[in-house]
Each structure stands twice: as structure tokens, then as C-alpha cells.
Amino acid sequence: MTEALLRIENVSVRFGGLVALDSVTLEVAPGSIQAVIGPNGAGKSTLLNVITGLYTASGGSILFRGERIDGRTPHAITRRGIARTFQNTELFGEMTALENVMISLDRFYAYGGVTAAWQGRHYRQIETSARDEARELLALVGLAGDENEAAATLPFGKQRRLEIARALATRPGLLLLDEPAAGLRAAEIDALNRILLDLRAQRQISILVIDHVMPLVMAISDRIAVLNFGRKIAEGTPDAVRRSPDVIAAYLGEKAAHAVGS
Template sequence: MLSVEDLSISFGGLDALSGLSLEVTEREIFALIGPNGAGKSTVFNVVTGLYRPSRGRVTFRGDDLLALAPHEIARRGVGRTFQNTEVFRQLTAIDNVLVGRHAHLRSGVLRGAFGLASVRREEAEARELARRLLARLGLAEVADTEAGSLPLGYQKRLELARALAAEPRLLLLDEPAGGLNPTETQTLMKLIQRLRDESGLTLLLVEHDMELVMGISDRVAVLDYGRKIAEGKPREIAADPAVVEAYLGSGDGA
């Protein structure tokens, strides 16, 4: 479904990724792990079109993503959340979700300006859908609260709701459990599994929480200094000497 081949990118002479290849198949939960600075978020930023790699290919369902602008990639069904949450802070929670719905709505500036019946109907439907999504993520009671004043855990869920509003096929989650307490993490794990099982989503996640990674991933790839040092099922990864070395050797206990 998503295929990354021989990807290399460097920033100011520093190789952030070198020769990385990944193959994510449909309805899979695929985790990228590795010490800080290993290049995990860089993979996300290349796949979503924010960075242009110096070498390599990225294809998603037959489309060459490197030839597309970020909004075009989003419109082809690639959704994402951000490591340092990027909610629209001064917009209400529900408006955040409605922006997520942007590509599915038709009303342009002229039809919007005249407040035509078709626009009002479309708006009402979108609001209804946004409320359902907010409720599904336990955000119903803060629908009309400014996103920037919500606690971090709420903002993380709001980003997820916003991404889901676009009905993506592939969802990239950048440290979804970062800053969450154990209870919230448990709920998040169930939600991610439900998204795959019930909505047929494919998920690619970057995560430091090993309980989450080992608990729900089908496959795990380990990055270190921009290179893939291991890939396989969670159980195989946990026993891989190179992985243990990368983690324990760097003092970043997993």
C-alpha cells in the first residue's frame, strides 16, 4: 500500500535517512521505533510531502507521492498527526474537526458567501459528522472549547479526530501516546485497533511507548541514525541483539 524505497535525505550534511526502505501493507499496524533523532519523524515528513528527499521513491496505492504537494497527498487518503500537537489553537474543537473535513466539502467562496441552501445542508451534515467523531473520541463536552486551551491529552485526541474526519486510508500517528497517562494509553490502543478492525485503516506509527508498540503492532521497524537496523514481528524485534544494542547502548531504556 505504502512503499518507501531507498530513501535518503540529509540536513546540512547530516544524514537524517540513508537508504531506507519500508513496505506497509493494507490493514496493517506498522510501528517505527528507534532512539531520538533516528529519523522517524523525518519519514513522516517525507511521506506527507513536507520534505523532499535527495534520493528514493515513495508510492502510495500507485501514486508517486514525491511528485505531489502536501494537500494533494492528504486528498489521496494519507492522514497524519504531529509529534508536537498542531491543533488550530484559536479554533474550537469542532471547527478543528471541520477543517479536517475540508476536502470532502464542496462549498466555495461564492456559494458560501450567499449562504445557499445547499451550503447550509452540507454544513449541517458536516457538523453532525464532526460531533459524532468528537463523541467517539470522548471530546463531546469540549466541542465548543478553543482547542488551544485544552489539556495535552485532549489535543492529541482532537488531532486524531481531525485526521479521521478526512476519512484517510493510511493514518500516520507521530507519538500518539506521548504525554498520555497509562489509562489514556490503554484507551488509545483499543481505539487504534478498532480503527484497523472496523474501519479498515492502515496505520503507521512512531512511538516510544513499548507497551503500546509491542501490544498492537503487526510489524515493527527499528531505525538508528537514519538506517533500518531491524524489522519484524514485535517478538522478534524484542529479542534482536542489534536492537538491544541500539537502545541499551545509547542509554535510552525501552
């Protein structure tokens, strides 16, 4: 077996007395699409936030490409090759779609303060290259015509895709998606599926997606892990997970019970 791209080992996160993640172990294989599902409050978002350095693990270790990344700052983790999107979109609302993507790209098209102050030909060349790559990324997620729109004015589905373009602009090896399908219509979910599968095929990007919208997760994931109350209760191929009695009881069962109750 090849070495995992991301390896989460016995990671726990506690907030005071609350155990949000309880000794979770999870791997993302290179080139794979790994899903994590679970009911609300299962610890899915906590998992994402501890990988990206927003939360500190109270135990365990996280390795990316064989290196410890737990305890590092979020921007340092991003620079190592892990990009993310946000559940409730965290775009730079007043900036244009193009500028949103350029924020992530600027690191690769760096120039000094003097160059920026003078704005000579060298400056314009670098800015133009950055702009071109940003346009390519926008086209990749189907936002070619929206580059000069302020991010906040885009419809929700487009904001989601802009988040993906912006994350890709950090040139990641691993893309973390926080409920990318929430609030999207069926047709939009299909379009998103195609984008994600293309990304893996063409850019060799591995993806860790957390969601509770089943169509997305079932259609594209190689493996699915199931969280419940901060613990991993099952993991396997989509078919195996679908049939697991534990999962039906904890996840689908609870949902069904909820539907009857309301």
C-alpha cells in the first residue's frame, strides 16, 4: 500500500468538557476522494478545522506528506498544500471574483514593495500572468463570465464554486471541502460532481469532502468514513457504508426518526 497523503492518527479535540472528536484515525490516499459523513454535531467540521489549524488537537497527530502539521498556523498548513472551502462561504465579498482568486495566487507571483510602488513594466507583466491564471481557474469552475462581479453579489451556487477556484489557486495537493453541496439544487450538485472528478483526473488533486448530502458523496467518493458523536463508527466503500447496520442506526436511522417526529 502506498503511503497516505494525509494521515490523521488518534486525533481528539476537546472544548472544555465537550469531546468534539474522540481519537479519530483517518487516511486520505493519494489521488483519492475520501468522504466523511455523519449527522449534525458528529464532529465533521471540527475535523476539518483541526486539519487546517483553526483548532488545536488535544491529542494525536496529523501528518501530511509524512510531515507533522498539527500545531502549525493555518497559513503555514495552506502553504504546505492543503486548501479548504467553508461551509457558509467565507469569500472576500466586496472584491471581484477575479481578485478573490488572485489573493491565493499572489504568493506565486510575488514582487517587492518597490516594484509595486513604481508599477513599471516588470510589475505589469507579473500582474498580467497572475490575472491570466486566475481567469483560467474561474473558467475551470464555470465562472468565466463573472470575473468582475463582486463576490457577494454572485448567486449562492456560484459563490460555492468561487470558493473552490480560490482554494485551487493555493495550488494544493489536498482539497478539503466543507459541505460543498449544502443548499445546492440537484442540477448544481451534478455540475459540482463533474468539476470535482475532473480536478482529480486532470490536476492529481486528492479531495476530502465532508457532507451530509448523500448524492454527492455516494457518487464520487472512493471511501466514506462515518462519524457519530465524535467517533468514527464505520469506514469503507460507498456500498459497504450504505449497508452497514451501525450507520443505518446512527445516521440514516436518526434522520428517519427525526422526519417522523417533526
